[in-house]
Amino acid sequence: MNRAFSPFMKSLLVATLAVSGFASATAPAPAAKADPAKGASLYDTGDAARGLPACVSCHGAGGNSTIAVNPRLSGQIANYTHKQLIDFTTPARQNPIMTTYAKMMTDEEKRNVAAYLETQKAKPNAARNKDTLELGKKIYRGGIAGTGVAACASCHGPAGGGVPALFPRIAGQNADYTVSTLQAFKAGARSNSVQMTTLAKRMSDEEMKAVADYIAGLK
Known part of the structure; x- marks a missing residue:
């Protein structure tokens, strides 16, 4: 059998390698693993250089908000928190405060903060209206x-x-x-x-x- 490639086979190989190389070059890089420690730092101190305030000021230490109109975030599932931070940057969930800050955060920062909050223990809360x-x-x-x-x-x-x-x-x-x-x-x-x-x-x-x-x- 002739082991030499035919012109057709050579062309097919070149085309296959080209497509493979294009796919590798354009495929999005996988998201970096979330870092709860970095999330804790951003949550507790913010980033003054960018005008990004500390999340703790509204959502409380470890996500245990004591402000009734602000959500408790402690122990929240990280994927959910990350999705909400993304949604705040879309028309689906607009908020005068959170939309502004979510747009300032990178996706990595969103993931880090979400990962940190998932590790935090929720403090007990209580129902207050016995009639309902x-x-x-x-x-x-x-x-x-x-x-x-x-x-x-x-x-x-x-x-x-x-x-x-x-x-x-x-x-x-x-x-x-x-x-x-x-x-x-x-x-x-x-x-x-x-x-x-x-x-x-x-x-x-x-x-x-x-x-x-x-x-x-x-x-």
Whole structure:
């Protein structure tokens, strides 16, 4: 057998190598592994040179916000926090404060901060309205059959721990923040979750407040 390549085979080999080289040159580099230590530094001190404030000033030490309208971020699933920081830079989730700061952060910084927050232990919170506790519990565990609202537990887990890469941790979240989030989904001011937009539109303000208060007490 003649072992020499035919002109056709030579052309095919050159073309194959060229395509392979092009694919290698244009393929995006994999994201660097997140560094929680760097995330902690940015979270606690910010970056004054760029005018980026410390996250701790609004979200509390280790993500345990004591400001009712600001979310608790401690123990939050890193992929979820990273996605939200990206979403703040899009029309799907605009916020006068967070949109500004999220646009200042690199993707690496977003990943680092998210990784740091996932390692932080959430401090206990509590439900505060005993009059609506049963209603909140009913909605969280069983939904609202009459209006087609699914049980919160079906996505966020029986204890509110969330599902990595799918649904966020909500256990212990500040009730005021949860209510404002549900209202934003209902009004269309936040549109980065089709499921939550659909469900929030089926809930009354009373139902939102009841389930938000119940969620605050989950551990």
